[in-house]
Amino acid sequence: MICLIFSISFIIFYILFLAYNFFWRSILIIDYLTGDERNVYYSYVVYVLPAVLFAMWASSHVNSTFRRYSTQYSMRNMTGYDAARRVLDANGLYSVRIERVSGSLTDHYDPRNNVIRLSDSVYHQTSTAAIGVAAHEAGHAIQYAQNYAPIRLRNAIIPVTNLGSKLAMPLILIGLLFAGSGSSMGTLAYVGVACFGLSTLFQLFTLPTEFDASRRAIRAIETCGILTSDEIYGSKKVLTAAALTYVAALAVSLMQLFRLLTIVNRRNNHS
Numbered sequence: 001m002i003c004l005i006f007s008i009s010f011i012i013f014y015i016l017f018l019a020y021n022f023f024w025r026s027i028l029i030i031d032y033l034t035g036d037e038r039n040v041y042y043s044y045v046v047y048v049l050p051a052v053l054f055a056m057w058a059s060s061h062v063n064s065t066f067r068r069y070s071t072q073y074s075m076r077n078m079t080g081y082d083a084a085r086r087v088l089d090a091n092g093l094y095s096v097r098i099e100r101v102s103g104s105l106t107d108h109y110d111p112r113n114n115v116i117r118l119s120d121s122v123y124h125q126t127s128t129a130a131i132g133v134a135a136h137e138a139g140h141a142i143q144y145a146q147n148y149a150p151i152r153l154r155n156a157i158i159p160v161t162n163l164g165s166k167l168a169m170p171l172i173l174i175g176l177l178f179a180g181s182g183s184s185m186g187t188l189a190y191v192g193v194a195c196f197g198l199s200t201l202f203q204l205f206t207l208p209t210e211f212d213a214s215r216r217a218i219r220a221i222e223t224c225g226i227l228t229s230d231e232i233y234g235s236k237k238v239l240t241a242a243a244l245t246y247v248a249a250l251a252v253s254l255m256q257l258f259r260l261l262t263i264v265n266r267r268n269n270h271s
Contacts, residue, residue, distance in 0.1 A: 132235030139213035164195035
């Protein structure tokens, strides 16, 4: 178990390191193009680094909270699978399948195949943490069944968000490179910032869907009698910690968006 926790923590911090390295290289290029290299450290530390540190803390917090309440077992001996099945059936979603997937906290609902996939740390586990996560994924299935508006909006912008994320940095770099050349190429940088802003918009739409799925999960756990009033506290703590990771993702995206917009404005004003 200790080796598993260490491996998961190492993978999380390695991914964050790669993300940091990518942003850092982009920052160096952009600030070189703006001709204001002295602001490389300052702008990153002021705008982005606090949000990145918050994201790292949120990731660590959700894992530690899940581990803590993974040792608090349900008196009714109900597994994560049992909890998800009961919540789905209580809402008439008998056709939604539940499958097991490898990994830890890799749980998700796949709307295309109408299936909930629960990780090894949830599927057969009877802890309040596992039950909370399983019920949360069932909450997403309920959202799709009831055509929950925020999740429809989020899904609607996924294609343009994917396209925007690929075009954002090239457009910004090209726009900054040719800004002040007597052409309107500087406007291209603003288009790139707008493309980047689509990913921020996606994160914004994600927040209400995650909060609502957790709210549905806790309500279902109570109404279906899955956990006692004393046990449900653990599920609430795990779901609250998980929600913070989405808040952190939005914060990182917002700060990076604000920083890029500041850089583009500075470049165009000085050209």
